[in-house]
Amino acid sequence: xxxxxxxxxxxxxxxxxxxxxxxxxxxxxxxxxxxxxxxxxxxxxxxxxxxxxxxxxxxxxxxxxxxxxxxxx
Ligand code: HEC
Numbered sequence: 001x002x003x004x005x006x007x008x009x010x011x012x013x014x015x016x017x018x019x020x021x022x023x024x025x026x027x028x029x030x031x032x033x034x035x036x037x038x039x040x041x042x043x044x045x046x047x048x049x050x051x052x053x054x055x056x057x058x059x060x061x062x063x064x065x066x067x068x069x070x071x072x073x
Contacts, residue, residue: 021060
């Protein structure tokens with residue numbers, strides 16, 4: 001599938017990868033916290049630590065943040 005740019009400069013590839021990463025990693029230790037359950041500000045604080053917990057690299061963390069931003073209000 002062709003990768004298209006989104007409004008915020010991210011790509012649909014990142015959005016898709018972020019969703020997959022979220023499904024694979026973010027319910028290993030606890031039930032998945034829905035993106036809309038936290039504010040963007042709170043995600044900004046929580047995501048780096050949880051990315052470290054999940055052992056994902058910075059590019060994957062970026063993709064995850066694209067997915068979370070797309071799924072929050
Ligand atoms: C290695 C285990 C582990 C993994 C993997 C993990 N978490 Fe967590 N998570 C925790 C623990 C333990 C807590 C509760 C203690 C804390 O806040 O650090 C927590 C808490 C949270 C919270 C609540 C924080 C708050 O202050 O309200 C959120 C949101 C969260 N995780 C999201 C995620 C996301 C998104 C991912 C995927 C990147 C993820 N977690 C992966 C262990 C993990």
